[in-house]
Each structure stands twice: as C-alpha cells, then as structure tokens.
Amino acid sequence: xxxxxxxxxxxxxxxxxxxxxxxxxxxxxxxxxxxxxxxxxxxxxxxxxxxxxxxxxxxxxxxxxxxxxxxxxxxxxxxxxxxxxxxxxxxxxxxxxxxxxxxxxxxxxxxxxxxxxxxxxxxxxxxxxxxxxxxxxxxxxxxxxxxxxxxxxxxxxxxxxxxxxxxxxxxxxxxxxxxxxxxxxxxxxxxxxxxxxxxxxxxxxxxxxxxxxxxxxxxxxxxxxxxxxxxxxxxxxxxxxxxxxxxxxxxxxxxxxxxxxxxxxxxxxxxxxxxxxxxxxxxxxxxxxxxxxxxxxxxxxxxxxxxxxxxxxxxxxxxxxxxxxxxxxxxxxxxxxxxxxxxxxxxxxxxxxxxxxxxxxxxxxxxxxxxxxxxxxxxxxxxxxxxxxxxxxxxxxxxxxxxxxxxx
Numbered sequence: 001x002x003x004x005x006x007x008x009x010x011x012x013x014x015x016x017x018x019x020x021x022x023x024x025x026x027x028x029x030x031x032x033x034x035x036x037x038x039x040x041x042x043x044x045x046x047x048x049x050x051x052x053x054x055x056x057x058x059x060x061x062x063x064x065x066x067x068x069x070x071x072x073x074x075x076x077x078x079x080x081x082x083x084x085x086x087x088x089x090x091x092x093x094x095x096x097x098x099x100x101x102x103x104x105x106x107x108x109x110x111x112x113x114x115x116x117x118x119x120x121x122x123x124x125x126x127x128x129x130x131x132x133x134x135x136x137x138x139x140x141x142x143x144x145x146x147x148x149x150x151x152x153x154x155x156x157x158x159x160x161x162x163x164x165x166x167x168x169x170x171x172x173x174x175x176x177x178x179x180x181x182x183x184x185x186x187x188x189x190x191x192x193x194x195x196x197x198x199x200x201x202x203x204x205x206x207x208x209x210x211x212x213x214x215x216x217x218x219x220x221x222x223x224x225x226x227x228x229x230x231x232x233x234x235x236x237x238x239x240x241x242x243x244x245x246x247x248x249x250x251x252x253x254x255x256x257x258x259x260x261x262x263x264x265x266x267x268x269x270x271x272x273x274x275x276x277x278x279x280x281x282x283x284x285x286x287x288x289x290x291x292x293x294x295x296x297x298x299x300x301x302x303x304x305x306x307x308x309x310x311x312x313x314x315x316x317x318x319x320x321x322x323x324x325x326x327x328x329x330x331x332x333x334x335x336x337x338x339x340x341x342x343x344x345x346x347x348x349x350x351x352x353x354x355x356x357x358x359x360x361x362x363x364x365x366x367x368x369x370x371x372x373x374x375x376x377x378x379x380x381x382x383x384x385x386x387x388x389x390x391x392x393x394x395x396x397x398x399x400x401x402x403x404x405x406x407x408x
Contacts, residue, residue, distance in 0.1 A: 011245050013074045016053055017042060017260055019234035019243065021081075022074040026064045030056045033070055040064070041260050052258060114213060121209055125202045132198055151185060214369060230274050230285045230383055230401050236264045236306070237272040241387070244398070247275070251398035254390045266306045274383040277302060283352045285383060286364050288400040289323070290346055294388030295399060296322040297348055298332075299359055301379035319359040319373040320384065321348070325391060331361075331371040339371050347402060352381065 013021050017038035024036040032053040034042075043049050043061075050057040231247035239256045243249070250272050259265070266272070278299075289295050296312070298320030305316070312318040313334040321339075322330045331337040345363035348370075352359050354377055361370040387399045 010077075013077045014245075017258070018262075021078050022070060024066050025070045025074060027067045027070065028062045028064075029058065030054050033067060036064060036066060038260055042258070118210065118213070122206060125206055129198050129202045136198075150183070154183065230276055232385065232401070233264070233273050233275040234259075235262045236266060238266040238268075238270040240270045241272050243272060248401045249398040250385055250387055251396060252387045252390050264306060268308050269310065269312075269386070270389070271296075271300075271306075271384055271386045273300065274385075277380040277382045278352060278354055279377075279380045280354050282354070284349060286347050286349045286402045287385065288347045288402050290397050290400075292323070292388060292397050292399070293327070293391060293395050294323055294325045296320050296332075296384075296386035296388070297350060297361070297399070298384055299350070299352055299381040300384040301377070301381055303379055314373060314375055317379070318384070319375065321361045321371055323388075325388070325395075329370070331373070333373075337371070341368075341370065343368065345370070350383070354381065 010021075015022055015025070015035045015038055016032070017034055020035075022033065022035055025033045026036050026039060027033045028039075028051060030051045030053075032051050034052065039052070042052055048057065049061050232243045232250055234243045234247070237243050237250065237259070239259050240252055240254065242251050242253050242257065252270055261267075264273075287297055289297075298318065300319075301317035303317060304310075310316055311334070312320055312322075312332045315334060318332060320332045322332055324330055329339040329341055331339055341363070343363060343366055345365065347364035349362040349364040350359070351362065357375050357377055358372055359375075360372040362368065363370060385399050385401075387397075388395050390396050
C-alpha cells in the first residue's frame with residue numbers, strides 16, 4: 001500500500017547512475033539494479049560489461065530483462081510519492097487561504113510600528129538639533145554683544161578725543177597714546193557657520209538606528225511559513241560533484257563521477273541546481289558554508305547555459321554571491337561588486353522575492369544584510385550551488401541546505 005511504501009527509504013528505489021526512481025529497472029547477476037537505459041548507456045561508453053556498483057565483470061553480456069516486480073514496486077512508490085505531494089499541496093492551499101488575511105494584517109501592523117518609531121526618532125533628533133543650534137546662537141550672541149560693547153567704548157573714546165583735542169597737543173600725550181593702542185577691529189570677525197555638522201551628526205545617528213532596525217527585520221525572515229524543501233538535483237550536478245542521498249549536501253570530489261550525460265547537467269562549471277523552481281512569491285532558504293574558503297550561492301534562471309564556459313552574472317541569468325579563495329566576498333554583478341563583512345557567516349540565508357525582483361543574502365546567525373540584487377524576472381528561477389574547488393584538501397567540506405521557507 002502507499003502508506004507502507006512511504007515507510008521505506010527512497011534509496012531502495014533509486015538508480016545509482018541517474019539517482020532517480022527506477023524506470024524500467026533491470027537486475028544483473030550480481031544482484032544490483034539499474035534503469036535499463038542508464039545501464040545500456042553506461043556499458044556503451046565503457047565497452048566492457050561490469051557492474052557500476054560492485055565492479056563485477058561479466059564475461060558475457062547479461063540478459064537485460066525488466067524486473068517486473070521491482071518495476072511495479074518502484075511505480076507504486078512513485079505514485080505514493082505523487083499522492084503525498086498532492087495531499088501536501090491540497091493542505092497547503094487551505095493553510096494559505098486561512099493565513100493570507102492574517103499575514104497581510106501582521107505585516108501592516110509591523111510596518112506601522114517600525115515607521116512610527118522611525119518618525120518619532122527623527123522628530124526627537126530634529127528637536128535636539130534645533131535646541132543645539134539655539135544654544136549655539138545664544139552663545140554667539142553673547143560673544144557679539146561683548147565685542148559690540150568694546151567697539152562702542154572705543155567709539156566713545158575717539159569722539160571724546162576729537163572734541164577735546166588741541167592741534168598743538170603733542171602725539172606723545174597720554175590721550176593720543178590711548179588712541180594709537182586701540183584694537184584693530186578689521187581683523188576681528190564672527191564664525192559664519194557656527195552650526196556646521198549638527199545636522200550631519202544627527203542624520204548619522206538616525207542612519208545607525210535604521211541599520212539596526214533593518215538587521216532586526218532581517219532576522220524576522222525565519223518567521224516565514226515552511227512551504228517546501230529545497231533539494232539538490234543530481235541530474236544537473238557536474239561530474240566532479242557528489243550529491244548526498246538525502247539531496248541536502250554537495251561536495252567537490254576532484255574526481256569525475258560515473259554519471260550519464262543529461263541535457264540539464266553542467267559539464268564545464270562545477271554547479272548543481274535544486275529540483276525545485278520558483279516563478280512567484282517569496283522564498284527563503286539557508287545554506288551552511290561553515291569554514292569553507294570558496295563557494296557560490298544564489299539563483300539561476302531555467303534557460304541558463306549549462307554546457308561549456310560562461311560568465312556568472314545577471315545578464316546571463318545568474319544572481320549569486322561568492323566567497324573567493326582569497327577571502328573576498330563578491331556579488332557577481334558585471335563588473336563584480338566587492339562586499340565587506342565584519343563577521344564571516346557560517347550559514348548564509350538566501351531570500352527570493354520573485355514578484356518584487358529581489359534576491360537578498362544575509363548572515364543567518366546575526367541577520368546582517370550582505371547584498372541585494374534587483375532585477376525583473378520572467379523565467380523560472382532555480383537555487384544554484386557550487387562548493388568550490390578542493391584547494392589541496394582545504395575546501396572539501398560540503399555545502400549543506402539546512403532549512404527552507406516560503407511565503408506568498
């Protein structure tokens with residue numbers, strides 16, 4: 001039955017060569033089973049007839065008759081899997097209907113709270129700037145009044161001298177000496193811009209508060225409702241890459257794997273796509289990068305070139321963030337954009353808002369925003385992963401998909 005089949009591990013129904021559920025499975029004398037087409041292509045490429053799993057060599061080509069029992073069980077497993085997927089999606093529709101209104105209401109309330117706090121903060125900052133300017137103005141007025149008083153005093157002295165002076169009086173007289181010693185006011189001025197920097201410092205403080213609020217909101221991405229798993233597609237993986245049985249991990253083996261050729265497989269650049277793709281809504285997933293020294297993450301459109309060499313950039317259908325072997329984080333724009341990070345992320349969050357045309361990257365531990373691409377999407381988008389080259393054993397750890405979320 002479907003329920004009992006679902007209890008069996010998927011690996012029992014997977015072909016070692018294509019890593020998908022058996023199609024027309026054949027069982028060879030050593031007891032291992034493969035898809036008929038996969039095994040036929042494998043033997044055609046290698047000339048000799050041996051088992052791709054245990055390497056047992058057969059003197060004569062075994063009879064490749066479809067194992068009807070395994071074929072029926074595999075087909076039933078496939079149907080059970082599809083039925084489960086249908087059931088999950090029917091339940092999801094109901095959850096989406098019930099959560100749609102509350103989701104938007106919650107977002108409106110959150111935005112009101114955030115922007116009200118921002119407006120209040122700006123009003124307080126403006127009042128503080130005005131108060132500081134007024135204090136400075138009073139201080140300058142007192143200084144100017146003191147100088148005006150001094151100038152008026154000297155004017156009075158000069159007038160007295162003029163009314164009392166006698167042309168016969170010597171320039172050596174005491175009155176004349178006082179006039180000569182008077183201050184040279186032509187060199188005295190007041191500060192023309194005494195409040196320069198007040199507004200700039202206030203705006204810097206506000207920008208810092210906004211930055212903290214953005215980081216706080218970034219952490220709230222984890223509140224998004226769980227929708228579907230992000231799983232790696234073995235059919236797209238470059239032959240250098242090894243995908244785990246649970247389709248959550250990928251590592252660079254530095255050795256070409258025995259895999260069948262496939263139109264969707266990368267043959268030059270060591271990438272792998274997810275099985276899932278997105279053409280609407282908002283999705284979020286996290287990838288553990290640990291202490292790796294090189295990797296590449298992001299999304300790619302369905303129609304990208306997978307054969308030969310190509311440049312990873314938005315114009316070619318890639319929106320990705322990379323860590324280069326030299327320790328530099330790079331957003332793969334054209335030309336590239338270097339990104340400075342205070343904290344090295346061990347887990348990277350990728351947030352896709354298809355409708356708004358945004359792909360954002362975050363440090364999952366701190367919530368700090370790393371970089372955002374803005375574009376207009378028209379094709380289906382697939383999560384893309386590259387674990388980087390091994391670099392003599394320094395970068396052999398896998399990339400691990402740790403969680404995935406989606407919201408409409």
